[in-house]
Amino acid sequence: MTLLDLLPRTAAADRLATLPVLVVGAGPIGLAAAANLTERGIAVIVLEAGDRVASAIRLWGHTRLFTPWRHLVDPASRRLLEAAGWTMPAGEDRAPTGHELVEHYLEPLAALPEIASRIRFGTRVVAVTKEGMDRTRTAGRAETPFLVRVRTAGGDIEELAGRAVIDASGTYSTPNPLASTGLDPIGADDVAGLVHHALPDVLGADRHTFAGRHTVVVGAGHSAANTLLALARLADDAPGTRVTWLIRTPSAGRVSSSPDDQLADRAKLGSRVDELVKTGRVVLVDSFEISRVASHGGGVRLAGRRRGEEAFVDADVVVNATGFRPDLSMLREMRVDLDEVVEAPRLLAPLIDPNVHSCGTVAPHGFAELRHPETGFFLAGMKSYGRAPTFLLATGYE
Structure with missing residues (x-):
């Protein structure tokens, strides 16, 4: 002092x-x-x-x-x-x-x-x-x-x-990064134009970005769920539209439907996403920890580990819904x-x-x-x- x-x-x-x-x-x-x-x-x-x-x-x-x-x-x-x-x-x-x-x-x-x-x-x-x-x-x-x-x-x-x-x-x-470490994945700058912010307007202004393409949605929360539902609707109208849901945990407990949810619309959201996964309209890849991203075939390759083994998922575009x-x-x-x-x-x-x-x-x-x-x-x-x-x-x- x-x-x-x-x-x-x-x-x-x-x-x-x-x-x-x-x-x-x-x-x-x-x-x-x-x-x-x-x-x-x-x-x-x-x-x-x-x-x-x-x-x-x-x-x-x-x-x-x-x-x-x-x-x-x-x-x-x-x-x-x-x-x-x-x-x-x-x-x-x-x-x-x-x-x-x-x-x-x-x-x-x-x-x-x-x-x-x-x-x-x-x-x-x-x-x-x-x-x-x-x-x-x-x-x-x-x-x-x-x-x-x-x-x-x-x-x-x-x-x-x-x-x-x-x-x-x-x-x-200020969204969370894609990598499971809390940091930007290695190579993030190289694919920045192909990684989109949470909650894009899939059925409206951003339709052209996703129609007829393979989108990987990363994240296990409600932002991810809303985007998955919109992409599934888009796939009904736009041939070639595919949807993969990538999460780092073994299950998406925060999104999955629960009878104890006090908000009815949120509970319905979970049950609808559950149905998309069950019917194969959305492919769920769980336990995937992203560490690197890279340009690949005009799209993005997400690389990391899944259940202790090296793994990768390819996409045309990515939606970062990690929170x-x-x-x-x-x-x-x-x-x-x-x-x-x-x-x-x-x-x-x-x-x-x-x-x-x-x-x-x-x-x-x-x-x-x-x-x-x-x-x-x-x-x-x-x-x-x-x-x-x-x-x-x-x-x-x-």
């Missing part, structure tokens, strides 16, 4: 109360945070990297959610919307598509004057720190404003001060306490561990579980779940 660490920071503390809360991301959780803060009369600025709200959801908007409408609308957001004449979409027990969620809920919410005036589009957060101090400085830290560095759509670098930061930037833009992980690079100067396994806040991690819980068995939680040593900093939404795939919007709103 030095003398500088002992100096009082009363001016900074007084200023802190005048600053807004900075929310990273204008998806459903970021907008819900803005609505809750607005309802309480707390100034807020939402920083969104895209040019529209819910930019990630729009990428998989053709996909239907598992959760019905009645669980998809944040209570504070609903109050603000209804005060402006909005009504809940018909069929509260029906699960919408991502596009429907955006069109009928998120866009109207973002268009409310009290919310719209607080969103900055084309503003990507690149770092979060404290004014005048890195993570090693302690004295006066809690009373010192946050400093958020952003890059605008025009390439300019700016810095904004805030009293608190809520990082709701999600994980969709997602949080981008923590912008938080290097934040004092965050993350679980060493799932990279979620330490108190939250035991409640969401995918080895123990499914989406429907996660206990209610909130402020206490989301706290970090960095006073005033929170991870929220999908990013707060780290690598766990059990996030539901209803839980995020809590």
Whole structure:
């Protein structure tokens, strides 16, 4: 400790109360945070990297959610919307598509004057720190404003001060790598154009990529299941379309149907995939650990080990549906306490561990579980779940 660490920071503390809360991301959780803060009369600025709200959801908007409408609308957001004449979409027990969620809920919410005036589009957060101090400085830290560095759509670098930061930037833009090691497989750069992000629009905009070709879907979660179902439908109409499902575990327990699943649509998804495998419309290759990829015959060769032996699978195209992980690079100067396994806040991690819980068995939680040593900093939404795939919007709103 030095003398500088002992100096009082009363001016900074007084200023802190005048600053807004900075929310990273204008998806459903970021907008819900803005609505809750607005309802309480707390100034807020939402920083969104895209040019529209819910930019990630729009990428998989053709996909239907598992959760019905009645669980998809944040209570504070609903109050603000209804005060402006909005009504809940018909069929509260029906699960919408991502596009429907955006069109009928998120866009109207973002268009409310009290919310719209607080969103900055084309503003990507690149770092979060404290004014005048890195993570090693302690004295006066809690009373010192946050400093958020952003890059605008025009390439300019700016810095904004805030009293608190809520990082709701999600994980969709940072998928897990294909290799079983958690690293990119050797040769990944050579086949990058043939490996596609999770949840492509197989029956719509991306149909030309998959029709009449052999697709290998890698991953054992619900993103993989949705893609398998779409590819099977495509195969009915497009001769030559073949589908292989590659997983690294002996079975796809997270996808397979279960009578205990509390979300009916999710349970149906599992049973439909089970039927595709049973009838041979989807070829399941289990226990396959990818280590290398390479160009082969105009397509991709996935190489690795299966049950202790060297193995390979050839494909025309690959869909990486291996899940997602949080981008923590912008938080290097934040004092965050993350679980060493799932990279979620330490108190939250035991409640969401995918080895123990499914989406429907996660206990209610909130402020206490989301706290970090960095006073005033929170991870929220999908990013707060780290690598766990059990996030539901209803839980995020809590």
